Amino acid sequence: MKIGSRVLCSLLLCGSLAAPGALAQANLTELSVALYAANPEAPAPPANWEVYRLLREKLGINLRFTMLPTGADGDNRLGALAAANDLPDLFEVRSLALFDRLVQQGQLAPVNSLLPQMPKRTAERYSDARRNLLVTTNGQIYGLQEPVTLSRQYAIWVRKDWLDKLGLKAPTTLEEFFEVAKAFTERDPDGNGRNDTYGFAGVIDFDTAGILPGLGLGNHFQWVYGAYGVAGTWNYNPRAFAANLRDPNFRRATEYIRRLVEARVIDPDWATMRRADLRTRWQQGRYGMFFESVGGLQAGLQNFHANNPGAELLMLPPPRGPEGKSTMGTYSSAGWLFAVSKRAMDAGKGPAIARFLEWAHSGEGYFLLGWGRYNVDYTLPNNVPTINTQIPISVRGSYTQMRWLAFNGNPLEMRGRYPEINVGGRRYVMHQLMAQAQRQGNWIDRTGDLVVKAASNQADIERYVSENLVQFALGQRPINDTTWGQFLSGLRNVRFEQYEEAAAKALRESGYLK
Amino acid sequence: MNPAIAKSLAGRDGLATLLRRIWRYRLLYLMLLPGLLYFLIFRYWPLWNAQIAFKDFQPMLGVWGSPWVGLQHFQDFFSSYYFGQLLANTLIISVAKIALGIPPAILLAIALHETSRRFLSRIVQTMSYLPHFLSWVIVYGILLAMLSPSEGLINHGLRALGLEPIPFLTSTATFQPVVVLSEVWKETGWSAILFLAALLSINPALYEAAAIDGASRWQQVRHISLPGLMDVLVLVVLLKIGSILDAGFHQIFVLYSLPVYSVGDIIDTWVYRQGIQNFQFSLATAVGLFKGLIGLVLIVVANRLARRFTGSSLY
The missing domain is CATH 3.40.190.10 (Periplasmic binding protein-like II)
Incomplete structure (x- = not known):
């Protein structure tokens, strides 16, 4: 075989080996998610965060996460993105005035079609008709209204x-x-x-x-x-x-x-x-x-x-x-509120959003988003997630910035979040x-x-x-x-x-x- | 030669001359370019979007596609319950800042210029313009440490003297003075730089000649320094008048609270609450246009008056 032919064969071989990866890359759904910082004292998760890799490999999602500043600054940031018609695909809304305006301006997508695609999450979080009524306009549900987790404290x-x-x-x-x-x-x-x-x-x-x-x-x-x-x-x-x-x-x-x-x-x-x-x-x-x-x-x-x-x-x-x-x-008996932009739904990202939210609801996704790295940020003695307070919040906080997507307020979670403290x-x-x-x-x-x-x-x-x-x-x-x-x-x-x-x-x- | 052809040739000559000049001074034009781009991108391009002041802005339809509503947002602003109070507060605070802010800056500049101890002058100058670099959040912390009724330094002093503490930041009587004086404290040193530069540009021969003629220091200040400052003073006052409806959003947003809204709420803080926090961007833009228009009218009138009475003007 001539050298030229060898090179050609090698290139073809490389090409065929690389093809599945390239195909996987091509099938990835780009998903932008914006949430208010769960731990304002910590930075955003690092680029090599395990969650990013798992989502790519298991769910075919290339996640881009943006942290919104807490308080009015975050509301204003979302408002500015809305004004530029550049809302993230999935985002948290804390200002009801903004939510109403986005519905009125047609920038939000009804989420009715997503609910059956994430059966577990819907059954445990979005099946209360009365709560869904809070985010319903003209018979369409425009937000994923979470049950309360922080109320009356x-x-x-x-x-x-x-x-x-x-x-x-x-x-x-x-x-x-x-x-x-x-x-x-x-x-x-x-x-x-x-x-x-x-x-x-x-x-x-x-x-x-x-x-x-x-x-x-x-x-x-x-x-x-x-x-x-x-x-x-x-x-x-x-x-x-x-x-x-x-x-x-x-x-x-x-x-x-x-x-x-x-x-x-x-x-x-x-x-x-x-x-x-x-x-x-x-x-x-x-x-x-x-x-x-x-x-x-x-x-x-x-x-x-x-x-x-x-x-x-x-x-x-x-x-x-x-x-x-x-x-x-x-x-109010309503907790966090998540919304999906119309642009995302029009671009066919609905199934990816449902896959992601269902993953975040329980098991691996719940623990990774809610509690961080197992045996590093937390442990699980007697099934109670126990935070490792040896690691400062400014470090471990980065890995739980998306925890509001995961938390559901169950008793074990409450025991983990609000543990026994012996001081003074x-x-x-x-x-x-x-x-x-x-x-x-x-x-x-x-x-x-x-x-x-x-x-x-x-x-x-x-x-x-x-x-x-x-x-x-x-x-x-x-x-x-x-x-x-x-x-x-x-x-x-x-x-x-x-x-x-x-x-x-x-x-x-x-x-x-x- | 046909006059039309001659004109065309002359035009071409003119263009060629212009291009040659631009090429000759290309470095200067290159230096001008960032500034020009800045104005084009950040000042002129947004003017296109300012049309949303007359529209019900719908992001899905875009700036051009949103429906026209005429002067609705202007009417909403003018007919809002607090309009009169907002305008009055804005003007009072803004005028007070100009009137009470410029004299100390001039005095500081003259004092720095007159001092014979350069080292001392530099230390004072540096210390006086440092507060300019502090954010209002930090200044608020300092003010709270000084003025808080429960633990402020000044109120500790008043209590030690057997006097009642004064709630400086929550009293309608003291809030505006606190706003104006804290601004004066923060900005005097910085403003003085401009006046100091003007003083340094005065020909030293004038001072020498005056000294030989027996003029005292005070007479030199009065007859040389102050007239020498006039051009810069006119420039500063005119620029400040142009932005008279900007009474200092960042400062007041940090300092004000419910007890002093009646004297502290200004147009910009209202726009923030009503326009930005309630996502009524068209309303916010309408108020911005209104402020710009008033500023333009004021600056044109003030410029003419300045030219007429002082002989110097902005343009």
């Missing part, structure tokens, strides 16, 4: 060691709460001889993860409104539907907050502090009582006990109001505390709030209500019949009646208001 925590030191009992009513807060502020419970403690702290916060914000002062003060029977935005009264703020009890609850502020038992920075400031300060031992989630508590326990030796925390049931009512707030001589069983917060909070299901669309002047409505309430609470405006009347009559200026009417209509149509 907020509580008021009280320093039991301070209660014991001052000879006080944990407060059960608003009046007792006020007295205890006053004692924590004025009687130097930390014994350092300085007037540097406050009875209570919460901030104006509208976090929507698992708890619904009411219109006004946000989540951290819902328990006060709840004690007066007016928690949440709407009253859900079928005969006299209205916003709760029209109820005389709403004024009484605002007066109670004013009392706390006026007596200086609440941190005077409450109206400007962010959640991070609140966390820093309770960990420093500045507060006798504070509003915090179980997850937030878990993250701060080490610091808290390092700063406050001998401290002990107790979860407080929501204080009762004058008529015995109490709740920690309102919540105290034992905290976090998943039990989580269950306690859910049980003890008398939470009110207001899932229906999610069907109420944002008004065209939503920013003005929110500003009007929140600004007035904070001015009342701070004493910038006195609360009396005249000023409260002005506040209520001024609602007309921001077209609040139309917003109320639209809410009533949406709630009636969806069956949330009978």
Whole structure:
């Protein structure tokens, strides 16, 4: 054989050997997925992440994962991608205003056809017709609405060691709460001889993860409104539907907050502090009582006990109001929301998306996405996923950035995510505390709030209500019949009646208001 | 020769001359190119997309295909409940920043220019323009450490004197002064650089001649330095007037909170909440166009006034 022929044969041989790989490459479905960072303190997964390889080899998917920044920045990023008609194939939506707009603009694909293609996932997550109704328009389901996983985990925590030191009992009513807060502020419970403690702290916060914000002062003060029977935005009264703020009890609850502020038992920075400031300060031992989630508590326990030796925390049931009512707030029974872009569906990526989501639901995919690398990031003693805390979150966090696609809230998972922590001589069983917060909070299901669309002047409505309430609470405006009347009559200026009417209509149509 | 042919030849000559000139100064033109491209890509091309201010922008239909809605978004903005307050806050904060921001920059520049100790002058200059490089988030942290009613340094001092703490960041009386003064603190050193450059370009012979004629330092400042600054001052004021409806989004977004919305909410923060966070991009664009138009009118008027009264102008 001549040299030329040999070379030709070799090339042909190489070609035939390479062909299956090339074919596999050609059959790969490109899939872009964008999710909010599950661990903002860690970078995105590395390029050699095992998941990328497995998806290529087993599912024929070439995954491109983009991490969205948490909070409004992530919403805005998605909004910008939508404006450029460049949405990812599969993505998470946290802003309902954006979701509604995308449906209205025809940028989302109905996911009805995907559901039978991922039978296990659909059976366990997307088979609740009532929950699917939240994302249904004209009979088409436009989102994969996950069951709740983080709901109702907020509580008021009280320093039991301070209660014991001052000879006080944990407060059960608003009046007792006020007295205890006053004692924590004025009687130097930390014994350092300085007037540097406050009875209570919460901030104006509208976090929507698992708890619904009411219109006004946000989540951290819902328990006060709840004690007066007016928690949440709407009253859900079928005969006299209205916003709760029209109820005389709403004024009484605002007066109670004013009392706390006026007596200086609440941190005077409450109206400007962010959640991070609140966390820093309770960990420093500045507060006798504070509003915090179980997850937030878990993250701060080490610091808290390092700063406050001998401290002990107790979860407080929501204080009762004058008529015995109490709740920690309102919540929705809907968790994360994922959507598929119309472009992806038109490009025939539906089956690949279903394959990927079904893989992420259980078994190998669930553990890889939810918990990271086995025997590195976690282990499985007694089938409970146990995180290896020796590896810092900034490292292991990279491998679980897509965990919201996997997590389902089952008891073993909850035990893994909220484990037992022994710190400062105290034992905290976090998943039990989580269950306690859910049980003890008398939470009110207001899932229906999610069907109420944002008004065209939503920013003005929110500003009007929140600004007035904070001015009342701070004493910038006195609360009396005249000023409260002005506040209520001024609602007309921001077209609040139309917003109320639209809410009533949406709630009636969806069956949330009978 | 036929005049048309002559004209054509002259035109060709003109073009050839132009091309020759461009070739001769090709390096200068090459240096100009990035700037030109920047303006074309980031300033002129987006003007095409600005038409969504008059449309109900639908990304699926594209900018051109979206339906026209006329002046609907402008009407929504002008008729919004807070429009008057937003405009007033924007103008008050913006004008105060110009009025209170420029004099300290001029004073600092003159002081730096007048000092005979160069080493000291350099240290002061460096220290004074360093805050310019701090982000507003960091400045917010500094302000909170200084002004917080519970643990701020100033309020600790007030309490030590037996006085009531002042909630600087949540009081409607103090919020605007905090915004303006923190901006002045942050930007004075940086603004002074421009004035210092203008002072350095004044012919030293003028100072020498004045000194020989017996002029004091103060007289030299008054009759040489200040008039020498006039051109740059006009330039700076005109440019600031052109962007008078930009009262400083980044700063106010970080500093403001619900208790001070009535004095702190400006056009840009409203646009962020209503236009960006509620994904009403057409509305946001309409407000942007409105701001640009007002800025254009103001800059043209102010330029004419400056030319008439001071003899110097922007163009």
